[in-house]
Amino acid sequence: MNTFDWAIQLVYVASATCFVLGLHLMNTPATARRGNQVSTGGMIVALLATFVLMIHIGGVTAAGWAVMIAGALIGAAAGLYTARTVQMTAMPQLVSVFNAVGGGAAALVAIHDYVSSVSAGHVAEVTTVTTFLDVVIGSVTFSGSIIAAGKLQGMINGAPITFPGSRFVNIAVAVIAVGASIYLITTPNVWVLVIVILAALAFGVTMVLPIGGADMPVVISLLNAFTGTAVAMAGFVINNWALIIAGALVGASGGILTKLMADAMNRSLRNIMIGGFGTGDTGAAAVAGPGGDVRSIAADDAAIQLAYAQKVIIVPGYGLAAAQAQHQVGELASVLEDRGIDVSYAIHPVAGRMPGHMNVLLAEANVPYPLLKEMDEINPEFPRTDVALVIGANDVINPAARRPGTAISGMPILDVDKAKSVIVIKRSMATGYAGIDNELYVDPKTSMFFADAKTALTELTAAVKTLVA
Amino acid sequence: MTSALLTDITIFVLAILVGFEVISKVPATLHTPLMSAANSIHGIVLAGAMLIAVTANDVLGYVLAFVAAAFAAMNVVGGYVVTGRMLKMFRRRPVASDQKQALATGDSQTGAAA
Numbered sequence: 001m002n003t004f005d006w007a008i009q010l011v012y013v014a015s016a017t018c019f020v021l022g023l024h025l026m027n028t029p030a031t032a033r034r035g036n037q038v039s040t041g042g043m044i045v046a047l048l049a050t051f052v053l054m055i056h057i058g059g060v061t062a063a064g065w066a067v068m069i070a071g072a073l074i075g076a077a078a079g080l081y082t083a084r085t086v087q088m089t090a091m092p093q094l095v096s097v098f099n100a101v102g103g104g105a106a107a108l109v110a111i112h113d114y115v116s117s118v119s120a121g122h123v124a125e126v127t128t129v130t131t132f133l134d135v136v137i138g139s140v141t142f143s144g145s146i147i148a149a150g151k152l153q154g155m156i157n158g159a160p161i162t163f164p165g166s167r168f169v170n171i172a173v174a175v176i177a178v179g180a181s182i183y184l185i186t187t188p189n190v191w192v193l194v195i196v197i198l199a200a201l202a203f204g205v206t207m208v209l210p211i212g213g214a215d216m217p218v219v220i221s222l223l224n225a226f227t228g229t230a231v232a233m234a235g236f237v238i239n240n241w242a243l244i245i246a247g248a249l250v251g252a253s254g255g256i257l258t259k260l261m262a263d264a265m266n267r268s269l270r271n272i273m274i275g276g277f278g279t280g281d282t283g284a285a286a287v288a289g290p291g292g293d294v295r296s297i298a299a300d301d302a303a304i305q306l307a308y309a310q311k312v313i314i315v316p317g318y319g320l321a322a323a324q325a326q327h328q329v330g331e332l333a334s335v336l337e338d339r340g341i342d343v344s345y346a347i348h349p350v351a352g353r354m355p356g357h358m359n360v361l362l363a364e365a366n367v368p369y370p371l372l373k374e375m376d377e378i379n380p381e382f383p384r385t386d387v388a389l390v391i392g393a394n395d396v397i398n399p400a401a402r403r404p405g406t407a408i409s410g411m412p413i414l415d416v417d418k419a420k421s422v423i424v425i426k427r428s429m430a431t432g433y434a435g436i437d438n439e440l441y442v443d444p445k446t447s448m449f450f451a452d453a454k455t456a457l458t459e460l461t462a463a464v465k466t467l468v469a
Numbered sequence: 470m471t472s473a474l475l476t477d478i479t480i481f482v483l484a485i486l487v488g489f490e491v492i493s494k495v496p497a498t499l500h501t502p503l504m505s506a507a508n509s510i511h512g513i514v515l516a517g518a519m520l521i522a523v524t525a526n527d528v529l530g531y532v533l534a535f536v537a538a539a540f541a542a543m544n545v546v547g548g549y550v551v552t553g554r555m556l557k558m559f560r561r562r563p564v565a566s567d568q569k570q571a572l573a574t575g576d577s578q579t580g581a582a583a
Contacts, residue, residue, distance in 0.1 A: 019510050020487055026503055027494045029559040036506060036556055040549045043513065047545075050516040057523050067531045068522035071538030072515070078539075079547025086551065088558075091501060098508045098548050101540035108537035109517040115533075116524050224504055231511045232484075236477050238517055244477055245484040246513040252488025253507040257500060334563070349497055356500025363558040370561060374497045 004056055011049040012242035018042025019246055023253070029369045046242050075101075088364045089324050092220055092354040093152040099220070099227045100145035106230035106247075107138025110237045111193065118188045132181035134233035135193070136200045141226040143204030148219055151208070152353060158213030170206040173199045207273070213353075214318070215272045218261045220354050222269070225254025257355045264349035266401070266411030294429065297447035299456070302423050303463030305447075306332075309386035311342040313378065315416055319392015319426065320453050321352045321361060328457035329391060330365030335464050344371045346378040346388075346414050348396040379415045388419035392453050394432030399439050407436050422446040425456040498559075505552040512545025 018038050025035025054060055079098075086094045110131045150156035177199035184192050211219050232247025234240075262269050306312060314329060333343045345367065351358040359372050373381075382388065390397060397416040400406045416422055417440050424446060431437060440446055449456050495503045518537035525534045 015513075016484075019513075020491060022510075023488075023491045023495070023503075023506065026499055026506060027496065029496075029499060029556075030561070032499055032502060032559065033553065033556045036502075036509075036549065036552050039506060039510060040553075043509070043545060043549070046513060046516055047519070050519050054519060054523055060523050061526060063531055064522040064525050064534065067525070067535040068519055068538050071535040072519075072542040075539035075542030075544075076546040079543035079545070080550055082543075083547040083550035083554065088555070091505070091551075091555070094547070094551060095501075095504055095508055098505075098512075098544050102508065102511045102514055102544040105514045105518050105537045105540035105544065106511075108533050108540070109514065109521060112521045112525070112530060112533040112537070115529065221504070224507060227511050228507065231514045231517075232481055234514055234517045236474070236481075238520055239473060239477065240517060240520075241477075241480055242513050243517055244481050246510045248481050248484030249488040249492075250507040250511045252485045253492045253503065256489060256492050257504060260497075260500075347497070352501075354501055355504060356497055356502070359498045360501045360555050360558070363555075363560070366560075366563050368562050369498055369559045372498050 008049050008053050009241060012046060012240070015042040015046035015049075015242055016245040018045070019249055023249065088326075088360055089321060090153070091357060091360060092216060093149045095354060096145045096149035096152060096220055096223065099223045100142050100149065103138045103141025103145065103223075103227040103230045105138075106227070106234040107135050107142060107197070109234040110134035110138065111197070113237050114193060115190055118190055128185045130233050130236035132184065132196065134230055134237055135196055136177050136181060137226055137233060138230035139197050139200035140204040140207065141223055141230055143201040144208045144219075144226075145204075145223045147205055147208040148216065148223060151213060152216060156209075160212045161209040166206060166210060170203065173202040173206060177203055211272060215265070215267075217350050217352070217354050217357075218258055218265065218267075218269070218272050221254050221257035221261050223254075225251050225258055228252070228254055261350060261355055264412060266408055294441055295444075295447050297423065297449050299449070299459035299463045302447065302449055303460055303467050305387050305421060305423060306336060306341075306389065306460070307339065307464050307467050309336075309341055311381075311385045312336060312387045312389060313344055313346050313382065313385045313416075313419065315346045315348075315388060315390040315393050315397060315414055316358055316362070317348070317351050317391060317393025317396060318353070319394075321357065321392075323392065323453035325391070325452075325454040325457050326361040326365040328454055328461065330362065330367050332457050332461045332464065333367065333371075335461055335468075339468060344373050344378065344381070346375070346416075347372055348375055348393065348414055349412075350396065351393065375412060375414060382415045382418040385419040386421065388416045388422045390416060390422060390424040390426075391457070392426065394426070394438055395436075397438070397440055398432075398436070400436065416440060417443060420445065423449055425449045425451060425453055427452055502552050502555045502559075505548060505555060509545055509548025509552055512541060512548050515541035515545050517541070 019042050022035040022039025025031040114131050151158045177196055180192050180196045228247045228250025232244050232251060235243025235247055336343050347358050362372060363369060395408055397414050398408060399417045401408045401411040401413045422445055441448060518541040521534040521537055525531050
């Protein structure tokens with residue numbers, strides 16, 4: 001190793017330090033922006049060092065420079081445009097698309113390395129193992145993330161898509177991808193590499209298609225972990241520490257979020273991957289309630305309850321995000337706060353369509369983050385709460401989770417049933433993702449406000465304003 | 470087994486452990502920006518994509534270099550910009566209503582969280 005290589009590696013270590021510091025600063029909302037800036041700084045330095053390294057190595061053809069720079073500029077422009085214009089409700093799709101391109105780029109790094117090693121007549125064995133891990137994981141992430149983004153965007157049916165033998169096809173392509181990779185380790189052949197790529201792409205598609213829309217928070221987290229792993233493998237292939245460290249950090253992040261999401265939904269990862277059960281995306285079904293009387297309420301009566309409460313907790317769920325009613329809920333809350341009512345928000349870990357999605361939607365609606373409470377923090381406050389206003393949440397507030405023997409037993413829930421009274425805004429009595437009736441809806445202290453979240457909140461805000469005027 | 474591979478594996482394992490340690494302290498409120506920030510960090514694959522161009526000397530190599538650079542650049546630029554955009558919305562106190570319009574367009578520098 002000469003002095004130049006030393007310098008470049010040290011710059012990569014400095015960049016990796018910036019990435020870790022950047023993630024560390026995300027431990028509070030107040031420092032998170034600085035964290036993103038530190039991380040960006042590390043990235044710029046690493047890319048500049050790579051640029052210098054390219055010049056130092058030399059031998060880059062004019063066409064090589066041209067395609068690399070043109071590609072980077074086009075990609076950067078596309079990234080900048082989508083990042084500037086995306087709606088916050090569409091954030092899960094965007095994260096999926098970034099996962100797809102990141103995984104795809106990682107796979108391409110290994111594909112190029114393999115193809116050029118074969119044509120140069122040397123394929124080191126240690127490199128090929130990580131090469132195929134990179135190609136397979138990167139390709140799976142690429143196609144899987146595109147399907148996930150398509151489902152989230154509504155371009156592909158969000159319901160689990162299965163066909164006779166779909167499990168078999170899924171397993172078959174996995175066997176082909178792994179088998180062909182093992183064959184390639186002993187026998188270099190570029191055409192077999194094409195089979196590996198196609199089989200891995202097919203596996204990504206057949207892996208995500210059977211997964212229902214409500215499981216998307218887990219799937220996105222998992223694909224994020226995959227992308228990180230693919231990038232780390234690309235780092236092994238080209239022996240670059242910056243890629244290895246960055247990929248490992250992302251892999252860890254995706255892994256933690258996958259576990260948190262799966263736990264919050266009370267489902268094992270295996271269960272989700274097998275899929276084919278339920279979906280949170282289905283529209284309102286016929287009104288068919290559980291046993292017991294359901295008390296329906298109109299905007300005026302609900303407004304009276306809210307306007308004369310001292311403490312209100314708003315429980316936003318998937319339905320709020322689906323109806324894009326985050327601005328309406330923010331407006332209602334500020335009207336109540338102007339009356340001196342203590343308003344806070346109880347956020348279940350899987351509210352929304354990706355980890356933490358609801359918090360971003362509410363932040364966008366100008367809700368200050370100290371009002372957004374995590375489940376463990378807010379649960380002790382429900383007994384002191386006059387009105388819990390539930391908007392489009394279902395399974396995460398079902399008291400049946402506390403009893404054994406139900407589909408959601410053991411799932412962590414928000415203790416909404418402990419509030420003095422409960423108003424539920426929901427389109428119908430349709431069951432949630434778990435497919436079981438919600439006991440809270442027939443509780444005597446619960447009133448149901450049957451409407452779309454956006455309409456209901458607009459009416460409620462108007463009614464409260466009239467009342468206090 | 471080469472010692473370079475052993476070093477790489479050591480770095481990989483230790484980085485995963487550091488990742489677990491740092492990321493488990495991020496509050497649930499910030500999980501979406503966290504995932505987006507992680508997304509930008511794996512945009513470092515752009516460094517790998519750039520290095521493809523060093524050895525590319527035929528049509529296939531150029532195509533791979535082009536597509537990889539485009540993908541990775543989209544990842545890294547889009548990731549950082551959208552993370553910044555999200556984090557800017559997290560405020561300790563609500564902003565006055567006349568600032569909302571400016572914030573909605575993303576032009577305002579005001580209201581940064583304390």
